[in-house]
Structures are given as structure tokens and as C-alpha cells.
Amino acid sequence: MRIGIIGTNFVSDAMVEAANVTHKFELVVACTRRLENAEAFALKHNIENFTNKHEDLLNYDLDAVYIALPNALHKDVALFFLEHKIAVFCEKPLASNISEVLEMMKASKKYNTLLMEGIIPVYSNGIQAVRKHLDRIGTVRNATFAMNQYSSRYDAYRAGEVLNAFKPELSNGSTMDIGVYPTSVAIALFGKPDHVLASAYKLESGVDGKGTILLQYADKDVIVTHSKISNQMLKPEISGEDGVIQMNHISLMNEVIVKENKKDAEVVYADYDTPQMVNELLAFEKAYQNQAIEAYPGAHQLSIDIHEVLTEARRQTNIVFPADQ
Ligand SMILES: NC(=O)c1ccc[n+]([C@@H]2O[C@H](COP(=O)([O-])OP(=O)(O)OC[C@H]3O[C@@H](n4cnc5c(N)ncnc54)[C@H](OP(=O)(O)O)[C@@H]3O)[C@@H](O)[C@H]2O)c1
Known part of the structure; x- marks a missing residue:
């Protein structure tokens, strides 16, 4: 091509x-x-x-x-x-x-x-592994999808220089740049949530530096935390009545571990070598x-669902871009 x-x-x-x-x-x-x-x-x-x-x-x-x-x-x-x-x-x-x-x-x-x-992550082998093994953990009740990634541009921000990553006129900020990943994974796995509840910490530049999006479903909640101004060690996981699935990272999805109740944890997928965008x-x-x-039947609808959620999260947290007006 x-x-x-x-x-x-x-x-x-x-x-x-x-x-x-x-x-x-x-x-x-x-x-x-x-x-x-x-x-x-x-x-x-x-x-x-x-x-x-x-x-x-x-x-x-x-x-x-x-x-x-x-x-x-x-x-x-x-x-x-x-x-x-x-x-x-x-x-x-x-x-x-x-x-x-x-x-x-x-x-x-x-x-x-x-x-x-x-x-x-939507196209990753990691998410395929999660789908394949989801039944093993029974009815899903909670998922915690954290992606807190200190931006290389935040040092400059702290020193008084606002680079692209923190500019509302470029529609940037934590919800858009980082929150999009865990939100996408949640919707790709569980569909569009019934309710969305968002909070954010707004920087003086007008974008959010960090935030939380609670995705509520009839039988489970997905807690998305996202940040461009702090890091994390926590791993994302899905918690079901019969076990837990843990991923090493919500965007990279290089490794997936399944732990059924009363059994040993099992690595069901691991690939740290293939370039991520392949x-x-x-x-x-x-x-x-x-x-x-569209990339596959339903891919456009997935993007629509994701952006309905992200737009709603920004509406609730009053993160407004010139492009919204
Ligand atoms: N999939 C991933 O893992 C991943 C990772 C990072 C970013 N992204 C996405 O990739 C996109 C680019 O992100 P980035 O961090 O690379 O952005 P960026 O550094 O702000 O800009 C990327 C490119 O856009 C040009 N550019 C910057 N500001 C511009 C402006 N005001 N008008 C016209 N052109 C401009 C730059 O050109 P010059 O430098 O030549 O001026 C540069 O080539 C974003 O949508 C981001 O969310 C994806």
C-alpha cells in the first residue's frame, strides 16, 4: 500500500x-x-x-x-x-x-x-487473549483500568512553558491523550456503559492534567484513571466472581495473566518484542x-461510543476546547 x-x-x-x-x-x-x-x-x-x-x-x-x-x-x-x-x-x-x-x-x-x-490496545493480541479467557473469571463485577503516564512535556509545563501536549486549542490533555486508552479497552470489552461519571484536575492552561471516569454498567463498574502529570505502578485488572485477569499495561497489553479463584496464576499471553502498531x-x-x-464491522461504532464517553466526561469536568464551540 x-x-x-x-x-x-x-x-x-x-x-x-x-x-x-x-x-x-x-x-x-x-x-x-x-x-x-x-x-x-x-x-x-x-x-x-x-x-x-x-x-x-x-x-x-x-x-x-x-x-x-x-x-x-x-x-x-x-x-x-x-x-x-x-x-x-x-x-x-x-x-x-x-x-x-x-x-x-x-x-x-x-x-x-x-x-x-x-x-x-483495541487491535492488540493482548485484548484477544483477554476476550478468550474472560469466561474463566465468571461474571465480571469490577475493572480498574489505570493509565497514569507522566508526560515528557510536563517538566517544561512546570518550568512555565506550555507545549502542545497541554494546549486546549490543540484538543489535548489527559482525557484525550491518555484516558482514551482505558476507555477504549473498556468499551471494546464490555460495550458502551449505561452511565458515565467523571472528575478531573484542570491545569491553568485549560486542559486536564489528570482525571477519573467511572463507567457504570448494570452489573459492573469500570474505574478509569488517567494522568499526564503522575506515574503509576498499579496494573490494570478485571475482577470477576470466579477470578481475576491482569494486564501489564492498558495500552501496550504485552502480557495477560489469568488467576482463577483457588488456582495458581497463569500467563496466557506474553509478547514484548513485536512493535506495538503492527x-x-x-x-x-x-x-x-x-x-x-472500517477496520472491521463495528469499528466505526466503537469509535463513536468511545468519543461519546470522552465528550461527556469533558462536559462534566468543564474541559472545553475551541473545537467544541
Ligand atoms: N498511538 C500512540 O502510541 C501515540 C503516541 C503518541 C501520540 N499519539 C497521537 O499522535 C498524535 C500526534 O501526537 P504528538 O505528541 O506527536 O503531537 P505533536 O508533537 O504536538 O505534533 C506532531 C506533529 O504535528 C505537527 N504540528 C505540531 N503542532 C502543529 C500545529 N499547531 N499545526 C500544524 N502542525 C503541527 C508537528 O510538526 P513540526 O514539529 O514539524 O512543527 C509534528 O510533526 C496525537 O493525536 C496523539 O494523540 C499516539
């Missing part, structure tokens, strides 16, 4: 590493705001072409684009390519809010063009070859 890469920060390095492992992608052109960064990225990864205008990508006969820009820019850039019938693999979170997500889904349908939100890229490529507009 001929693909162009838009946004050249470290996540795009990870995408290239994974794409190379799949042998399914030809990296044709790199694009980012600053031409020198596009050139440096292209050089680093042996990509022949580079540009600082995403419109130029139409000149390269691309099948797809990978979008790794700040969240607030996802929608307009994705719409541009969907309208030109170029498939879009867009980094999480798909957009700033549910209205934008619905607009993107509508365009994907209208132009009959693949649109996928890249969320590593599975989602393979899902994207397969959907493209099948001429589908």
Missing part, C-alpha cells in the same frame, strides 16, 4: 518501524508543518519525498495517509483525504469531540473510503484490500 505520513514526531517513528515489519506498506512521502522536520524524517527513514503541505500528497498516487498531528487538526486533514478517496489511518483520539467524529464517519460513508482510528496496521491494510470503509 502506498502511504504518506503526516506528522513526524516520535509516534510516527513507531509507525514506520511497525509498517516495515508488516512488509505491506510503501512509505512514499513525509509531511509536516516545518519542511526541515519533514526532510529530516524522510532522511532518517529512507523516504524519497517530503513536503510541508498536506495538499501536495495528492501528487503521489497514494492509497492511504497516516495522520499523527495534534488532535485538533485530525478532522480537517482526514476530511481532505477522504474527499479525495484516499484511505485514512488516524491516530487516537480520532477527533476533538463526538460531533467531529460523526462528521468524519459521514464522509467515510459518502466517499466510500476507509477511515480507521489507531488505538493500539496489528493495527495489518487490520488497516486488510480492510483496504477488502474495500471496506
